[in-house]
Amino acid sequence: MTKKKVLVKKVKLPKKNILKSLKKKEKLISTKDDKINQKSDGLRISKSNEIKPEIKKVKKQETEKREYKVKDYVVYPKHGVGQITEFKKINIGGIDVETYVLKFEKDKANGMVPVNKQAHLRPLATINQVNKCITILKSKPKIKRSMWSRRAQEYESKISSGKIYELAEVVRDLNKGDDIMVDQSYSERQLFEKAYERILSEFQIVMGVSLEDTQKKLDKALKRNSDAQQNTPITSERKTDLQVQSEEPTTEIQE
Template sequence: MNKKSAQRMGFKTGESVVYPAHGVGMITSIEEQEVAGLTLELFVISFEQDKLTLRVPVAKVKSVGMRKLAEEDEITKALETVTGRARVKRTMWSRRAQEYEAKINSGDLNAISEVVRDLYRSDDQPEQSYSERQLFEQAMDRMSREVSAVNKLTLTEAIQLIEKNLQKSPRRNAKPDEASEEAAA
């Protein structure tokens, strides 16, 4: 491959990136493809864990929200976010589920860490519904892959690091605060 095509718009081959709808992937190459008589330059992104290869037109990178991996301070901030008190709105589950899904698919690490924090359940807490569990696992997966890539940890080590931080959070059902008592009344 010639040097000219190894980098486009600040992204280069061999670099890990975040694609909002799929999480962390690696740019394996930049290729040209003819589509409807036009020659398009495409980033070829491999998502190893999902056995998925995506071709993203270079010109669409901004509009699809593809970004570089978070900086270490952003990882630290996300890990601090999960230690906070869960903020669960008192709206219908379907509305909250849509909001959680939008946060996960935004590709924004801090938004994803909020979903991890809000949907986390420790062993001594009541079971989650199937859909809560699905959203939690999806958010945890996205967050742990990025933490793993940035901190150069295995995926298992990244998950353990996030779980360790989650366990520092104030326990949800330890003592209901006054606001939730009023809402229950």
């Protein structure tokens, strides 16, 4: 028997197709490597091989609640400096709520703030903050040309905020030196006195000096004559803000 020869034809692929397929494979491999590099070490690698750190948004951490103690001085924005006299549980709507009992010596009034609402309170300023306030008082006042009603609202909101630097700005901007009675309207005078009294009472406790010495320091920064101001003493804030009748202390609950 004769053996049949099987002829196998070799198919030649064009070189161009082989090169294209190789290039595609190289691209796929390089893109995979890039992705791996991007994930590693939190770094992004650009085409120019420059390593750039990946910036991630960090969530703001909640500040820890401050624990106040009896006899601590705190600032309640609406009424100024008060002292914690005791912790007291009261029943509100069938729920027992623990509160701070605050005594506002200047206004002859008491107030209550729930412990879980202590965000309404802030600690006294530090000595560094007091020094910065003195610098603000010495700086040039910012005079606005807007209507007085609008400016009065801005000043009132700054005072009600309880922020020490904003209080200093109100005192600085409304200060008229020794001519305060001549150049200021009654409403301007009231706002100035309110902010001045808030700063005065807080500075006195922080600095640990007498009220007279504290006032001299403030008046020196404001370029006011303390002796002349004694003839026109700073009046206390209106007690209607705390709904105080006669001289009896009242209780206010901040829910």
